[in-house]
Amino acid sequence: MNKIVLLLILATLMSCGSSKSKRVVTTKSESEVISQITNKPARRGPARKTTTTTSRNTETGHNTEDNQNIEVIPISSPLIANIINTAKSYEGVRYKYGGTTKKGMDCSGLIFTAFQSEDISLPRSSSAMATHGDWIDVKEVKEGDLLFFATKRNSRTINHVGLVTSSRLGRVEFIHASTSKGVMTSLLSERYWYFAFVQARRIL
Template identity: 50%
Template sequence: MRSLCFLLLLTLSFTSCKSSKKAKQKDSQVVINAKRALKNYDNNTAIVEDIEVSKAPISETKPAITKADAITSYALQFEGVRYKWGGTTSNGMDCSGLVFESFRANDIILPRISRDMAKQGDKIPLRKVQEGDLLFFKTANRRNNINHVGLIITTENDIQFIHATTRGGVIVSKLSEAYWNNAFVEARRIL
């Protein structure tokens, strides 16, 4: 009886193991139809007959979540939060606070001020931006410094970014909007 249990456990373990962590995740269900699995186990012998093993259809699953996905998802939960200078919570948020907290929640520490964030990572051309990259802006200010940052959430059809504005709070905007396009300075990749 022990050898039969061992044989069944061994068979099941081979049919359900994966070869590596990098292998695509696949949903598979192993159905075992064992007819007369134990026909005769007198004298500590077991006869296993008519075991059918079939696999249900395999469906593709989503790839593992990336760091950029995690950061943008975290930022998007603040959409609609009112603007508060120096804010970093759902009670109020400013642009650099939104980016700072979104990265910090994913174990990446950035400077707290947008002009200091603009010194981090690598400068990249707009044609190469991806989700999770940062956009920096100079809006009307006396010092002519970078004073605004946004986090790219998608590049499909148009670059969209989440940021906090004094009028709208935390919103999603498009870089193609005239105001943001004119104020744009550079894009940087932190990840």
């Protein structure tokens, strides 16, 4: 009899616990999103130092604080730093097909001009640029690498290029000339660029 009473009490406690449980909603981290591009599981590494960074939302124009466990990888050489700084000097310039100046800039023109500032010659079109340098895994990209995209519907033909300006654990930022907003910085993990991404290449 005592056993039956004990079982009834345990059953009651278990049912209460389940009724009080809350639904947990999870979202994918940027490292998981980038990992999906190559259909490989996200890497798990040691704990990173927690820092607070402030970034500018390219859609709303507002600053947002981003608390993440990230490791900032320093730019590997002054040469690459100069190329990135040259590209950033055009930020906000309107898009112009064939443009290579502050009066107007297109995507390959931005990359061509940035590398040319350091006497490094690249082809003028994004599709031709995609044949230079070495192919690299997207999870291995670092500052100065090039990202190539196919933005036309139902096509994997490369027609857009960007320059990596920041590479952290699971977070890649790149500068490029958008047809709608001109020269700007975007995240590779943004839905649009995630689906348009084709390959990454290292020139230096």
